[in-house]
Amino acid sequence: MKLDSRRERLLKHTFLDFRQTAEFLEHPLILNRAEGLYCWDIDGRRYFDAISGIFVATLGHGNLRVLDAMRRQMERMTFAPPLHGVSDVTLDYVEKLGSVTPAGLNYVKPFSGGSEATEAAMKFARQYFKQTGQPGKYKFISRYQGYHGSTGAAMSASGTGPRKTKFEPQMPGFLKVFPPTHYRSQFSSWEECNRFAARAFEDVIIGEDPATVAGIIVEPIGNTGGIITPTAEYFQIIREICDRHNVLLIFDEVITGFGKTGRMFAAQTFGVTPDILCCGKGISNGAVPLAAMVAREDFADAFWGRAEDDVQFMHGNTFAGNPLACAAGIAVIDEIVERKLVEHALEIGEYLAGRLESLKRYGVVREVRGRGILRGVELVRNTNTLQPFPELGIALKQTALENGLILRVDPTWFAVSPALIAQQADIDEMFELIERSLVQALDRVGGVPAIA
Ligand SMILES: Cc1ncc(COP(=O)(O)O)c(C=O)c1O
Structure with a gap:
């Protein structure tokens, strides 16, 4: 996203939460519309919101x-x-x-x-x-x-x-x-x-x-x-x-x-x-x-x-x-x-966990954690040494955004918490974006995907 000088100046006149604006300006994200499982930036680009805002829009945006x-x-x-x-x-x-x-x-x-x-x-x-x-x-x-x-x-x-x-x-x-x-x-x-x-x-x-x-x-x-x-x-x-x-x-x-x-x-x-x-x-x-x-x-x-x-x-x-x-x-x-969304979250959460477990084949996932639709994935350099892999997380945050996916990355783990209304096809769409972003991130940090 390319920022105009007014928005860049205004960003310098406010604070983001817990993060450096100078770093944010390298890859800014300014949103102006959200609906269901998606949000859009000011250039009209669509993102799958895998984290429901930040664990907030559990019914999907704009219920x-x-x-x-x-x-x-x-x-x-x-x-x-x-x-x-x-x-x-x-x-x-x-x-x-x-x-x-x-x-x-x-x-x-x-x-x-x-x-x-x-x-x-x-x-x-x-x-x-x-x-x-x-x-x-x-x-x-x-x-x-x-x-x-x-x-x-x-x-x-x-x-x-x-x-x-x-x-x-x-x-x-x-x-x-x-x-x-x-x-x-x-x-x-x-x-x-x-x-x-x-x-x-x-x-x-x-x-x-x-x-x-x-x-x-x-x-x-x-x-x-x-x-x-x-x-x-x-x-x-x-x-x-x-x-x-x-x-x-x-x-x-x-x-x-x-x-x-x-x-x-x-x-x-x-x-x-x-x-x-x-x-x-x-x-x-x-x-x-x-x-x-x-x-x-x-x-x-x-x-x-x-x-x-x-x-x-x-x-x-x-x-x-x-x-x-x-x-x-x-x-x-x-x-x-x-709408019995709690029961749905239990069911669809199991499906989500199963899909995330399959990322283990890349040899950089130690564990998939969580319950229901609140899930986290811990990233390691390799599953024998279990050394954390923050560079991979940093790269993943970037590749995810490039692929139109918003994740919570910290950077030795990432979390997803899609809205409770997500259906199996939505989980599949989100998972494919995660997998693609992870493979690209691995490529960027020089890690060879060790597909089992
Ligand atoms: C577990 C937990 N408790 C409390 C808070 C604080 O909530 P707020 O940011 O709405 O003040 C947060 C915010 O992220 C949180 O994750």
Whole structure:
């Protein structure tokens, strides 16, 4: 894509997320239209959006039901202050979201983005302990390679070094353990490795003193580490640890929520119910900013009292529970449920995984990970040494764009998460673009495709 001087100048007057504009200008991508599984750049070139925006447009871009719901709401009211009033549609959304979350999780606070939801969850946990007789519990344990957002506590809980070290020192009271992938070469089975990684949470809780630990926050499937997908037992062990030490379990389902893993939430996929669930991204299909924190209903008691008791959740945002966003959110859930898209994601996800597995014949794929339509592929120099292959990822990002394909490449792995509406023919089209781009990328880095 060739940029005109005005757009180039304007790009220099803004920031992209987490990336250098000078590098972006070498291969710029400016989009101006999106529909279903595709988006188009300003030159009219079409791209298969294999990552649904960025894990967002789960119903496909421009879902009509969502847009109609927003249009209707726009005619009535687009803003109500969550301070001295609340909109009727916000309450409808509380009911709607609470009807699809795991049992017992239906104390709902809508927000405008994933970082707001995780930040609120940690504040909620701290305040909960302060007013239930355990004011010393304030620490959080999370994982290296995890990402929970860009605000203070969310960033402190994140374990992605380069995204946070520039802002250190981080907030005190945030500790980390490694995800299971970190230890896998030291164990003879993935299951045993997961048991070890899960138990590390308890070691830290005991080492820190359980009376000081408020919560564990984890992504059920970790995107930033390369679609890290632990065993169900890993989460069961963590759940038991939390119960033993009265520590709240927070699932950050900003990516995994709303059908991607083959159930509405990954908590259901892994069969473990957290105390607080944070969601965002696919929650509004990207039509308007929306996110939510959903806590266990019985926690509500700790925040209920007379005004002079001063126990209300001392937190808020101007756009929290915005009526337009809530109208979109209701339509998203109705669409997912009525079109049985969760069940479809489970089925089509198996097909997608099978196709991605076939990339192993090129000798540079270590593993295909994930659940449902959320899948990741780890790239290695060769499958004996298992050395990472970042040059291949960097080349792949480029060849994919040249082939009209948008992927998430990091660069030792790549992820795909097409919209839940994708059919087998769409998966085939996407896979052929991936395979072609991978072969071209291998060629560019001088790797010989070792087709088995
Ligand atoms: C797992 C996870 N949590 C939280 C966030 C933060 O969400 P947002 O960017 O909407 O603030 C993200 C964003 O990518 C995420 O992937």
